[in-house]
Amino acid sequence: MKHWFWIAIILGVAASAQAQSPAELLKQARDAYDKGEFAAAISAYQSLLQQGLESSELYYNLGNAEFKAGHIGRAIASYRRALKRSPEDEDIRANLDYVRSFVNQPRTGTGNPLVQLGNQVLTWFSGQTLAVLALIVYWALAFLAAWLVLSRGGIPAVRWVTAGVSLVFLFLAGWASLRIVLDRTRQWGVVVASRAEARNGPKADYQIGFVVPEGREVRVLGREGDWIAIGLPQEGYKGWIQSSEILMDE
Amino acid sequence: MEVFKPGMTSLRRIFFSGGCCLCLLAGNARAQDLMISAQAQPRQVMVGESIQLVITIEGRANLSSEPVLPDLQAFQVYGGGRSSNFSFINGQVSSSLQFTYILVPKHSGTFTIGPVAISHGGKTFSTEPIAIQVGSGSVPAPQAPSASQPQPAAPSVGKHAGEAVFITTSVDRHAVYVNEPLTLTFRFFSRLPVLAQPQYGPPATSGFWAEDLPPQRQYQTVINGQEYQVIEIKTALFPTTSGKLTIGEASLAVQVEDFNRRSFDPFADSFFRSFFSTGRQVTLRSEPISIQVKPVPLAGRPADFSGTVGKWSLSAKLDRREAKVGEAVTLEVRIFGEGNVKSVGKPLLPPMTGFKVYDTISSSEVQKQNGRVTGVKTYRTLIRPEISGHLTLPPLAYVYFDPVSEKFEKISVPGLTLKVLPGDTQAAAGGPAVAPAASAPEVQVMSKDIRYLKIKVPLALPQRPVKVVYWILGFGLPPLALLFLWWQQKRKDQLAADPRYARRLAAGRSAHRALQQAQQARKKRDAKAFYALLSQTLTGYAADLIGLSRSGVTQRELLQQLAARGIQADQLDSLAQLLDDCDYARFAPGQPEAGEMERQEKLAEGLLTHIRQVLERVPRT
16 A cells, blocks of 8 residues: 555656646746756756757757856757757857857867858858748749740849849859758767767777867767767867767757 | 895995984075975985985076985985976966985985085075984885895796896786786896996886886895895886787896806805906896786766876865955865876866966876875966955866776865955956046956846747758749740740631631530520531631631632542532531521431531541641
8 A cells, every 4th residue: 555655656746747848847947047056957958858849049048057067068069059040149159159268179260250251151041941041032033034934025124133033042052052061061069078088999999099178079970889980170180989978969 | 134235236235234213304595586495204214215305496487407416425316206387476477396306325324415506597596404314223124124024025036946147027917997007026136246237228118107116125035045136126107008018028238247167166265256257248138018908997987087097186275265356366276196197187177157267287296105106286277256255166076087996986175265355447357458438437347157048948849851842842843834834925926926827726626616506506496596606617617727718718619628638529518518508597487307407416526527637637738
């Protein structure tokens, strides 16, 4: 009888935890964050993600809680995921830049401000968003072309407008293609272990080639079982670390 | 049994005989910007025991020169290490250098370590002398075991048993973790007098970080009933990588008495024999040793593992309890214990809200006593409070791997509190002076932190990628539609340019429509309309296909044209008959029978089909 009582209690607690709505979990996370209970805030945000829900704001808040809990690597990974969903969000960029200042990481890209701006602009929108924009412009272009066919050439102004829309479409299509290609060929991740030992092969038997500090953003080059091949483009190093030591962009 | 024998080679002088005791004394010299001090510990030792002499030079200058040691003939001197610290506080450089020496007294008595001097800026600074008392009593093991103490166990000599001179190398363990120390022991065995200073070639220790473990020992031992003099040198080795590593062979070039001569002169006095002997040079070599080095286990490795191996403790302190906003404060984190001090990794500092954190500098101090390598690694970080109040630094934690327990150990220190008083405006700005506008107040940065949480957090299921079929439709439909539009337009243009062709194309449709109307008229029993439509259908269809005017063509002309295009005569007769019947029925009084009208309608359909089949074979004119 006593056993049944405890089983009922445990099931009741589990059911109540499962029954928490997303709104309740968000409130719980924010309250915990305000009290300085960052581990509890992280747990609540993770529960939402485990329910299959997500947004750039959720990843941003999770990044804040991770940073306050001292998990610099996990904070950077969360901000990167948030930025991927809302590349235009200035808050995410500000916090990401601030947290990156705690990591000894060489500056990416060249010092040329135009190149840096280009890199930034390239990541403003996701590949799919750009593709949808390109499709909308493409349909507009098709209607203009149909009008030109039906009107047997139309008026010069319409022809100029059609040419302009064509250029816009080509620009968007090129941008979307470049972004999609980069997304598929250049995957990045963040080291979340305090000191990830990169070995010369995907096994613990291989020698340690170099050691990567927590928070360092690395290129993901491949996977072999539980080992991830990483690259440090600035230094020109390549090595293998355990998959538990890295969080990849999603 | 060990006997003190003065006059032996330098390698053999460092041990033997009884001891006494001595003291620690410190002396220092202070100048305006330089201070040198010396410390010796312990002050009372036995002969053969070691004394640690530490020379510390501190000042506001960039120090680089080494101190000049006084005459230390009464001691065997070993270099123990050097550590340095540099710090920049309030724009001033402050440095300190520490030199550590190990002194092993050769004789008993009272000795003085003379002033240690250093030259700087044209001046010479020196320490006070330090008195050391060396006892002549029995020498404690392991430095020099006395007769009253147990003899060290005879080392294993293996295949060398019976040889007059030989060397061995051995390790205390053959399987270790990365960075776990192992002790390499080199021994030189001789039962012949050594005639000159032996030349020691240490083994190659590639893959290891080596630390010598002074002092070297000398003692006597008996192997297979024969008495040997033994010189023993120990080295601590720290493997830096995992896998199978090899300690190379050690070598010793030594000149010993040529014992062949001894066999021919059995009555010669051994002293004179030694004195006049030129001896012979032999080079001794030891066997290489394999070491299996295990990596630090991955299982159970915490995410914040520092990579350090050994047995360590942690302490942290601030150099002051109170500071003003903008003033520099030094956070000193010390990791001390046993292991490879130089490989101790940097502790991960947690985010320090309210502070600006500058670079961290480190220094290490290595101590070697009783065959163990211990020491302390100090990390000093300059921090600058940016807001006033009681600020608390978060607790510090450090995770290392203990190879003895084979577990990851976490050591931590609680948070440190600093009372921060308000500073002047410039300091509060937390950076270089910025000239404010003449009267307008400037924005003051009081603290720096991440931005707050997003209050509105919309949640949605992950955005799924758009299916490929939609992309194909989205991008494929417009060109197809445009193509169709273009084709329509082109066809329209073609029809407009060739009216006969247009009539020919439309002939079938208009004939079909007219026939349907005729059928309706028949059903309404409207004979006049029925025959009129039937006549128009036959005439119009044939005229459209041939290209004649519908209104102007006569029956005769039409029949001639059809005959010319291959319509069979019987069909022409039927057509002529049907057209005559239509005219008659339209204008004659009376109502024809329903069956007759239906028969004529079917006849018309048959004629139309025949005309279409024949004329479609005929090329257009």
